[in-house]
Amino acid sequence: MRNLRIGLWALVAVVIGLFALFAIQLSRPKDDSVESRMIGKPVPEFALKPIVAGRPGLTSADLKDGQPKLLNIFASWCVPCAAEAPQLAELEAHGADIVGVAIRDRPEDVARFLDFYGDPYSRIGGDDLSEVQIDIGSSGVPETFIVDGKGTIRYQHIGDIREDDVPLLLQKLNEAAK
Amino acid sequence: MIAEFGLAALWLAAALAALQFLAGILALGEKGAGLEAVVRPVAVVQAVLCALAFGSLLLLFARTDLSVLLVAMNSHAAKPMVFKIAGAWGNHEGSMLLWVTVMSLAGGLIALIEKRLPERTMLATLASQAFVGLGFYAFLLFSSNPFERLSPPAQEGMGLNPLLQDIGLAFHPPTLYLGYVGLSVAFSFAVGALLTRNVTPEFARVMRPWVLGAWIFLTVGITAGSYWAYYELGWGGWWFWDPVENASLMPWLAATALLHSASVLASRDALRTWTIMLGVVAFSMSMIGTFLVRSGILTSVHAFAVDPERGGFILALLALYIGAALILFALRAGTVSEGKHFAAVSREGALVINNVALSAILGIVLLGTLYPLLTEAFGVRVSVGPPYFNPVSAIFAAPMLVVLAIGPLLRWRRDRLARIQKPIIAVFLAGLAGAIGVFAIGGVELLPFLGLVLSLAIAVGSVMPLKGRSLRRLPLTVWGMVVAHFGIAVALFGMSADTAFTQQTLIAAAPGDKAVVGPWTVTLNSVDPVAGPNWTALEGKMSASYRGGVEHHIAPQSRTFWAPPQQTSESALLTRWNGQLYAVIGGATEDGRWQLRLWWKPFVTFIWYGGLLVALGGFLALLGRISTDLRRRYATRRVAERKAEGAV
Amino acid sequence: MKALIAIGMVMMAFCAFPLSVFAQDNMPPAPYAYRQLDDPQQERKARELMETLRCLTCQSQSIADSDAPMAGDMRHQVRTRIAAGQEPAQIRQWLMDRYGDYISYTPRVNSVTWPLFAIPAIVLLLAGLAVWRRIGRRQNYKGDE
Numbered sequence: 001m002r003n004l005r006i007g008l009w010a011l012v013a014v015v016i017g018l019f020a021l022f023a024i025q026l027s028r029p030k031d032d033s034v035e036s037r038m039i040g041k042p043v044p045e046f047a048l049k050p051i052v053a054g055r056p057g058l059t060s061a062d063l064k065d066g067q068p069k070l071l072n073i074f075a076s077w078c079v080p081c082a083a084e085a086p087q088l089a090e091l092e093a094h095g096a097d098i099v100g101v102a103i104r105d106r107p108e109d110v111a112r113f114l115d116f117y118g119d120p121y122s123r124i125g126g127d128d129l130s131e132v133q134i135d136i137g138s139s140g141v142p143e144t145f146i147v148d149g150k151g152t153i154r155y156q157h158i159g160d161i162r163e164d165d166v167p168l169l170l171q172k173l174n175e176a177a178k
Numbered sequence: 179m180i181a182e183f184g185l186a187a188l189w190l191a192a193a194l195a196a197l198q199f200l201a202g203i204l205a206l207g208e209k210g211a212g213l214e215a216v217v218r219p220v221a222v223v224q225a226v227l228c229a230l231a232f233g234s235l236l237l238l239f240a241r242t243d244l245s246v247l248l249v250a251m252n253s254h255a256a257k258p259m260v261f262k263i264a265g266a267w268g269n270h271e272g273s274m275l276l277w278v279t280v281m282s283l284a285g286g287l288i289a290l291i292e293k294r295l296p297e298r299t300m301l302a303t304l305a306s307q308a309f310v311g312l313g314f315y316a317f318l319l320f321s322s323n324p325f326e327r328l329s330p331p332a333q334e335g336m337g338l339n340p341l342l343q344d345i346g347l348a349f350h351p352p353t354l355y356l357g358y359v360g361l362s363v364a365f366s367f368a369v370g371a372l373l374t375r376n377v378t379p380e381f382a383r384v385m386r387p388w389v390l391g392a393w394i395f396l397t398v399g400i401t402a403g404s405y406w407a408y409y410e411l412g413w414g415g416w417w418f419w420d421p422v423e424n425a426s427l428m429p430w431l432a433a434t435a436l437l438h439s440a441s442v443l444a445s446r447d448a449l450r451t452w453t454i455m456l457g458v459v460a461f462s463m464s465m466i467g468t469f470l471v472r473s474g475i476l477t478s479v480h481a482f483a484v485d486p487e488r489g490g491f492i493l494a495l496l497a498l499y500i501g502a503a504l505i506l507f508a509l510r511a512g513t514v515s516e517g518k519h520f521a522a523v524s525r526e527g528a529l530v531i532n533n534v535a536l537s538a539i540l541g542i543v544l545l546g547t548l549y550p551l552l553t554e555a556f557g558v559r560v561s562v563g564p565p566y567f568n569p570v571s572a573i574f575a576a577p578m579l580v581v582l583a584i585g586p587l588l589r590w591r592r593d594r595l596a597r598i599q600k601p602i603i604a605v606f607l608a609g610l611a612g613a614i615g616v617f618a619i620g621g622v623e624l625l626p627f628l629g630l631v632l633s634l635a636i637a638v639g640s641v642m643p644l645k646g647r648s649l650r651r652l653p654l655t656v657w658g659m660v661v662a663h664f665g666i667a668v669a670l671f672g673m674s675a676d677t678a679f680t681q682q683t684l685i686a687a688a689p690g691d692k693a694v695v696g697p698w699t700v701t702l703n704s705v706d707p708v709a710g711p712n713w714t715a716l717e718g719k720m721s722a723s724y725r726g727g728v729e730h731h732i733a734p735q736s737r738t739f740w741a742p743p744q745q746t747s748e749s750a751l752l753t754r755w756n757g758q759l760y761a762v763i764g765g766a767t768e769d770g771r772w773q774l775r776l777w778w779k780p781f782v783t784f785i786w787y788g789g790l791l792v793a794l795g796g797f798l799a800l801l802g803r804i805s806t807d808l809r810r811r812y813a814t815r816r817v818a819e820r821k822a823e824g825a826v
Numbered sequence: 827m828k829a830l831i832a833i834g835m836v837m838m839a840f841c842a843f844p845l846s847v848f849a850q851d852n853m854p855p856a857p858y859a860y861r862q863l864d865d866p867q868q869e870r871k872a873r874e875l876m877e878t879l880r881c882l883t884c885q886s887q888s889i890a891d892s893d894a895p896m897a898g899d900m901r902h903q904v905r906t907r908i909a910a911g912q913e914p915a916q917i918r919q920w921l922m923d924r925y926g927d928y929i930s931y932t933p934r935v936n937s938v939t940w941p942l943f944a945i946p947a948i949v950l951l952l953a954g955l956a957v958w959r960r961i962g963r964r965q966n967y968k969g970d971e
Contacts, residue, residue, distance in 0.1 A: 008508040130899035137924035139882035563931025
């Protein structure tokens, strides 16, 4: 009977713990983002074909040219990608070198998208099968990675870039330049 | 006016629930003498008022009264009547009102007819029922008022999403709700029995029909939900161990255990504390399930209307009910004596194994469902899925299913296996034949292999109790058990056969191409555009023939809805007695062919036939219990009348 | 405020349907997204692996059960890698190196997940103990005392 008592109070304790867990989870917004495990690792080898006329494609070698870069994963069919366009322009104005990876996209759609929302990219590679996206550990569009001059991934921003995210990204870019 | 009337009725009902609770509790003490006469009538009036409130809501939806916020949000004048009505509970507020209505009706019914238990236990039970109800009334009145007015009235309702006008979707949630509410009655009985230290076989008999009823609804709800996911999601899966599915499975597991332990208590006066415990656990699982589904803290494929604030309210209720009941239980458990003893080989012994295994499975499902939530609190995300749930629950399910095959043949108290030697040999031979058969086919993995063998053994074992008895005179309750157990065998067979033998063909086909999937040859004849009220679709016209036989025509569609923009696959099913052909048409390839997904799923329909048989078994048992009760009532009345006559 | 609630309600009603809504990209699916490998042995391996990998853009579905484009691209990766002779365990590891444990529905024993395996073992022990105590010690039961 004593064992039963102890077991029961243990059960009560477990239930209290459970409720505490529920309360904690309930009190904070649900974070559905999946972080890449590739941060701190070199970018995987890839070579993406150009997707708009007159703009070079993107290879992993381009990311090892000594200059830190913003690697922006986007698509013309993605609504938040359009929303972050002004912030990308602002980052470019601050001297960021932005390279793009267009996910599952057609050349004419990308061209129209750039015409409409602005074009901050120095290079754009077309990733028709999300290969680079998967290889770099990105789980959606848009996402932005900071890659240092040696081709090491230093930082990942998930979702569209908001106005308040710009200073942090610039700071991370500076850190990557050191 | 109707909305105000409904709201007033709801407030009054809530007030009466408070009165019912206070009077019931006070009447238990010494100072409350006289109050006991109040409790039952109040419970009945409360039920009537709550039903009137719900009736008002139904009427508002039937008339599409757009001056009521809830109606404006969820209905539309152009909806067919059945969906207007179903719209009343197809939303958070309405579903909560339905919940509390069913609960108060159940309370009223108990108050009217239940005279078998000692009055003190009944008072405690009704007080507990009112206490649980109060929480939901508060929830409705303070945070989810269904009767809130909209001023000025809306021009037109917003709820014309045709995707939601699905008859299955309209009746699936209330089915599960009825199950949850039934378990709340069992919970109240358990609390009442615990409060008055009156855990008797009579208590188990009184509680049993409620558990049985709840269990039937849960079984039907889960079966229907599984079939719905199967044909609607378009990939042929019928159980994903998704959090929302687990949330409906956990109360079912607890209710199944409770059903069996209550039968031990009713027949043999054993497992007293355990039965009470399960009564508390079963309702707790319904509440936890509701919370998980409504609060949105878990990621699920079956997304629901979620709202953290309401989640907080449900959590508070959950903590209040379960916490109070558990603490009461921990305090009182020692004072309830264990009850009668029994031998290892006996009906009770088999049922103990059933209970332990079901509880263990329940624990594992709970653990696997909540574990990702726990690690998330520490910033680590993990996934727990079928590769975990299947084998781990099988460790406990397999021995339980072995016992299920022969347990019902055992006698109460004490038995010898030698006595039922012949049936055991028959069960063993059935399993052996299955094992040899499956082995001969080859290539079947361990779990489906075990499932197939066990399902054959259980199928034979489950009908054994019929042997040597007059089928006409056999009590309905025994029929119920036999049918339900046989249903388990059928469902298990379907699950295992589908897992083991499903064949798939994924191809890109041009019109005129043939594809082979298992015994079927499917020809894509043409792909034509068709239009619905708010969608256009590409329909793949196919003919399928089974082993070169008659050609059947099927036409899966790939639908595009424009408002809101959305693409869905309407699968086409071709059912034979021994399985289903499942066909889906996807997008076009660059060279102008069409993506086809074809599956031949042997015996997959047995899963849902089995589930329905289980529910039918429960229904037969319920009928049996009710008719026995009625007969007993009649007999007691006759005896009383005779005595009265004799006295005169 | 009312309008806000209204929008919320519509979104909710919308979400209550269990089919995910995908942003429309106009690209055809990857070659091996909806096509099986010619070798049934390999396809079986691929299928078993795909059923245990989580689709990252959907809510709680495996990549084997999803129409999301990214799930299709992942199926393509799995199938081409299997066809190239990689083992399922290798491919799972490759994905876990990118997305962490979250992508795999098969939890592995590590410092975070060990209770998932320890607790069932304890439950098994307790269950055995409960059955044994409840039943075993009354082996010599002779009748009600």
